[in-house]
Amino acid sequence: MSTPILEARSVSQLFPIRSRQRLFARTVMQRAVDGISVSIHPGEVVALVGESGSGKSTLGRMLLGLLPPSEGSIHFRGEPVAGLSGDAARRFRREVQVVFQDTGASLNPRHTIGQSVALPLQHNLRLPAGEVGRRVDTLLDQVGLAPARFRERLPHELSGGQRQRVGIARALASEPSVIIADEPVSALDVSVRAQVLELLDRLRRQRQLAYLFITHDLGVVRALADRVLVMQGGQLVESGEVDALLTSPQHAYTQRLLAATPVPDPARQAQRLAQALAGRPA
């Protein structure tokens, strides 16, 4: 099998938590992530699910290099991230990008959309000025925003779904090989959500992009992922191919998760739709 683009080897993250019992305050260490190993291969979509507080985002931040693991190590193309410097460190920062729930909201309010997308092209790819404008337009086009209409606008002049598309264009500008997508569509309404998911899926096919998709939405998992990892209390409690795991979950927690959020069965949905259409007046 190919070398993973990104890998966590037995990583843990301990956070100090202050607790107060009567007069005494003391600090205890909480294991937010506890000995997890994950690998992401080129073009693969790995979904990370689990209840709130189970450690998903903390694992994502460690994989992004934003938070050094308390134990274990993160590897980029086989090399430990902690030891990267110079060009190798720049390559890691360029190839591993993030899209989060409100990526669009993190755009600089005083920068036009064109300027925001241009920044990584100038800094990460160091493209010549003449090339940057052309590349910005291509990227806006790819995420479904007509460059002539959107290039000169400010973020507050866009809808939430449009801003999220700009956030995705900005992540793509660095020509990543993997995107950590932390609840990228959960702030969007249902129809915009479907469009953004379709966009992420298309980009994956066009660019051989890999994703780690952090989500509570098992419908999203079924639609996009190849493999699922289930976290509970900082630990990995189950993992496997999507179809197998969603059809016959083994761990009690995964069974509860599925029972709490029924995943629409595409065949049954198509059947219902066909029935509804058949019943329509001609």
Ligand SMILES: Nc1ncnc2c1ncn2[C@@H]1O[C@H](COP(=O)(O)OP(=O)(O)OP(=O)(O)O)[C@@H](O)[C@H]1O
């Ligand atoms: N900087 C921090 N300092 C202390 N504790 C933290 C910090 N970041 C996260 N935690 C704790 O670590 C645990 C895991 O948090 P994390 O955000 O990774 O969970 P999550 O699974 O992503 O949750 P959600 O689905 O709600 O986003 C939680 O108990 C959280 O309170």
